[in-house]
Amino acid sequence: MKVGYFALLAIPFAAIAANCASNATMAQNDAGIDGGAEHPMSIASSAQRSGDPAKGYDALVNEGYVGCGMPWTAWSKVIGAAPESQRLSGRRGHSEQLAYNVTAFKTPSGVEVVSPNCLSCHAAMLQDKLVVGLGNSSQDYTSDPAANASLAMFFLTDQVEKDELNKFVSRLQAVAPYTKTETIGVNPADNVAAVLFAHRDRKTFAWSDTPLLALPPKVVVPVDVPPWWRMSKKNAMFYTAAGRGDHARIMTAASTLCVDSVEIAKSIDAYFGDVRAYVASIKPPKYPFAVDETLAAKGQRVFGNQCSRCHGTYGEAAFYPNLLLPLADVGTDPALASGAAQFAGEYVTWFNESFFGETSNLKSETGYYAPPLDGIWATAPFLHNGSVPSIAALLESKTRPTYWTRSFDSNDYNPSILGWNFTALESGQDAEQDPAKRIRIYDTTKLGYAATGHTFGDALSAEERSAVIEYLKTL
Ligand code: HEC
Numbered sequence: 001m002k003v004g005y006f007a008l009l010a011i012p013f014a015a016i017a018a019n020c021a022s023n024a025t026m027a028q029n030d031a032g033i034d035g036g037a038e039h040p041m042s043i044a045s046s047a048q049r050s051g052d053p054a055k056g057y058d059a060l061v062n063e064g065y066v067g068c069g070m071p072w073t074a075w076s077k078v079i080g081a082a083p084e085s086q087r088l089s090g091r092r093g094h095s096e097q098l099a100y101n102v103t104a105f106k107t108p109s110g111v112e113v114v115s116p117n118c119l120s121c122h123a124a125m126l127q128d129k130l131v132v133g134l135g136n137s138s139q140d141y142t143s144d145p146a147a148n149a150s151l152a153m154f155f156l157t158d159q160v161e162k163d164e165l166n167k168f169v170s171r172l173q174a175v176a177p178y179t180k181t182e183t184i185g186v187n188p189a190d191n192v193a194a195v196l197f198a199h200r201d202r203k204t205f206a207w208s209d210t211p212l213l214a215l216p217p218k219v220v221v222p223v224d225v226p227p228w229w230r231m232s233k234k235n236a237m238f239y240t241a242a243g244r245g246d247h248a249r250i251m252t253a254a255s256t257l258c259v260d261s262v263e264i265a266k267s268i269d270a271y272f273g274d275v276r277a278y279v280a281s282i283k284p285p286k287y288p289f290a291v292d293e294t295l296a297a298k299g300q301r302v303f304g305n306q307c308s309r310c311h312g313t314y315g316e317a318a319f320y321p322n323l324l325l326p327l328a329d330v331g332t333d334p335a336l337a338s339g340a341a342q343f344a345g346e347y348v349t350w351f352n353e354s355f356f357g358e359t360s361n362l363k364s365e366t367g368y369y370a371p372p373l374d375g376i377w378a379t380a381p382f383l384h385n386g387s388v389p390s391i392a393a394l395l396e397s398k399t400r401p402t403y404w405t406r407s408f409d410s411n412d413y414n415p416s417i418l419g420w421n422f423t424a425l426e427s428g429q430d431a432e433q434d435p436a437k438r439i440r441i442y443d444t445t446k447l448g449y450a451a452t453g454h455t456f457g458d459a460l461s462a463e464e465r466s467a468v469i470e471y472l473k474t475l
């Protein structure tokens with residue numbers, strides 16, 4: 001049983017370390033039964049459905065797996081077509097002229113709607129190019145999404161269309177109070193899932209306006225969206241290795257804003273084997289700048305000695321150990337691994353007793369997965385909460401900023417530090433009166449936002465560190 005997160009909220013921030021220690025004790029007590037994260041543990045593989053990556057891409061960018069949205073009639077007047085640079089190939093119908101992060105489809109009531117899709121979080125611009133599979137680290141979840149959508153009502157006259165918009169807006173309203181982050185760039189997806197589970201009957205998926213489970217805390221534990229290309233190596237999904245079994249089924253759970261029956265969930269699940277195959281087929285983008293090969297070769301040796309036991313080896317005889325590190329060993333922010341949001345006990349039980357639990361299950365650990373580092377140059381900021389702006393700062397912990405801001409411009413990348421250009425600030429969010437500036441400050445003193453731990457780079461000499469950084473560019 002993980003009660004950590006609820007307990008965390010009730011105590012001052014400074015007490016987190018103490019609470020974390022008691023969680024470690026809990027994990028230890030569990031260890032005999034389910035192998036809680038007391039020692040580094042290897043996450044076992046599970047059989048995956050076979051699928052066709054090309055069909056998976058087609059489904060990902062054309063199908064209506066979100067189930068509701070803004071009627072096309074209103075969308076075409078309010079928002080309209082997207083610029084060429086934002087569009088994707090292989091799209092059909094009205095989706096052809098839409099941006100990559102939304103899809104047009106028909107709902108069961110026959111209304112064509114437009115809805116955000118997986119790529120609203122799992123694709124991003126990098127140096128003027130759209131990279132599908134790269135986590136979006138500049139999305140703004142600090143404001144209310146329902147307010148804007150409801151304005152579209154003004155453009156509708158047909159009652160069936162109005163009902164569709166009402167459904168979409170009411171779902172956004174149910175989720176909105178639980179998904180507000182402190183800063184731009186971090187993601188509330190884990191809380192979104194918890195709220196959606198709480199409003200749904202686990203056996204029938206029927207929606208209930210009154211929540212059937214207690215809702216998660218309104219304070220969102222921030223998460224940096226991981227890149228999809230890791231899934232060709234990872235045996236479980238998510239930072240805490242919570243997603244076990246049939247990954248395709250777990251991915252369908254990311255689409256359930258308005259999927260209100262098991263029958264509809266089944267029809268979506270039928271093509272998610274292909275979506276999973278597509279996700280697992282994605283390769284990271286190549287580092288676009290020059291690499292000093294001699295320095296990189298030195299870095300490879302240092303990496304082999306200092307980093308490979310957790311992050312694996314790359315190139316021809318590549319090996320990835322699928323290791324999960326206990327909190328005490330990695331020392332990064334404890335909030336997510338202590339049982340936050342969808343990974344808290346009652347939501348885990350909901351999932352495991354539902355249609356999703358038939359072939360998959362959620363089983364979170366009190367620790368963090370050491371991720372594969374393929375394409376790591378492209379995925380700043382770093383750590384599960386996106387608290388560190390560059391690899392250089394990650395590998396020398398005393399240089400990590402306590403308060404920092406960045407431009408959120410996808411061209412503002414700095415190859416010498418492998419990360420975003422950033423400005424360290426003297427003070428945090430509480431001292432900033434201007435709300436527009438406040439949400440652009442990453443404040444590592446907030447709950448869930450700490451930039452502690454992972455001090456494995458500190459013992460390296462300056463030469464060794466720059467050699468490792470050079471090597472990481474080649475992965
Ligand atoms: C609102 C943003 C959002 C949307 C929409 C979204 N995801 Fe995610 N996804 C996330 C976040 C955040 C995580 C990391 C959560 C964690 O590990 O705690 C994640 C994790 C994942 C992972 C696991 C990656 C890893 O390294 O463990 C996969 C696979 C995935 N999502 C697939 C999908 C698919 C497929 C869809 C569409 C059906 C989707 N996601 C929709 C935000 C989103």
Ligand code: HEC
Pocket residue numbers: 239303306307308309310311324325329330332333368369370371373376379381382383384385391394395454456457468
């Ligand atoms: C004892 C195991 C261990 C060792 C040794 C280790 N790491 Fe890690 N590393 C982890 C874990 C666990 C995480 C995830 C922590 C989190 O997100 O909270 C991580 C995260 C990272 C990340 C950030 C990934 C991301 O997407 O945010 C990078 C980069 C990284 N490690 C590089 C290195 C390098 C380089 C070395 C060697 C100098 C190293 N690590 C040594 C376990 C380890």
